[in-house]
Amino acid sequence: MFCVKRLFIAEITVALVLILTVIGCSKNQNAFLPNVQVNILLTYTEFNFVDISGNSIEFLNQGYKGNGVILSCADANIPQFYAYDATCPYEADYSGVIQLSPVKNYTSPTNTIFNSGFTGTCNKCGSTFNLMNGGQVIKGPATHFLENYYVLTGSGSITITN
Numbered sequence: 001m002f003c004v005k006r007l008f009i010a011e012i013t014v015a016l017v018l019i020l021t022v023i024g025c026s027k028n029q030n031a032f033l034p035n036v037q038v039n040i041l042l043t044y045t046e047f048n049f050v051d052i053s054g055n056s057i058e059f060l061n062q063g064y065k066g067n068g069v070i071l072s073c074a075d076a077n078i079p080q081f082y083a084y085d086a087t088c089p090y091e092a093d094y095s096g097v098i099q100l101s102p103v104k105n106y107t108s109p110t111n112t113i114f115n116s117g118f119t120g121t122c123n124k125c126g127s128t129f130n131l132m133n134g135g136q137v138i139k140g141p142a143t144h145f146l147e148n149y150y151v152l153t154g155s156g157s158i159t160i161t162n
Contacts (some may be wrong), residue, residue: 019067032144042157058113090142
């Protein structure tokens with residue numbers, strides 16, 4: 001009788017753990033964009049530029065609607081990188097794009113913008129976002145952080161994925 005009770009309790013515990021796992025794996029509630037496939041592998045030149053704290057690269061024609069994907073280095077010593085979709089969270093039609101200021105007197109490779117600033121600004125609503133701290137809003141009408149992507153580092157490379 002004692003073994004039957006223990007078995008019953010074990011079955012209930014396993015069932016609860018499975019239910020909580022399924023609930024916990026639901027879509028990120030902070031996400032605002034429809035899911036699109038992102039898989040960017042940085043080249044050696046791009047890696048060297050972004051491996052400096054405060055530098056960012058925007059990959060044009062990537063991410064949602066091809067609005068771009070931004071990779072920022074918050075701390076090169078750790079290393080700590082953030083990657084965001086360049087779509088503004090404020091615009092209901094997803095038409096706002098976060099733009100970076102290109103590095104002066106430097107020609108970025110095709111379909112990229114190299115930036116040495118800490119912020120990006122929406123071309124429609126004017127909201128400004130902190131690229132070094134999770135994509136949080138600094139000023140403007142936007143209230144949500146930028147959509148984040150995963151950044152994988154290792155073996156002298158950086159991969160941005162979702």
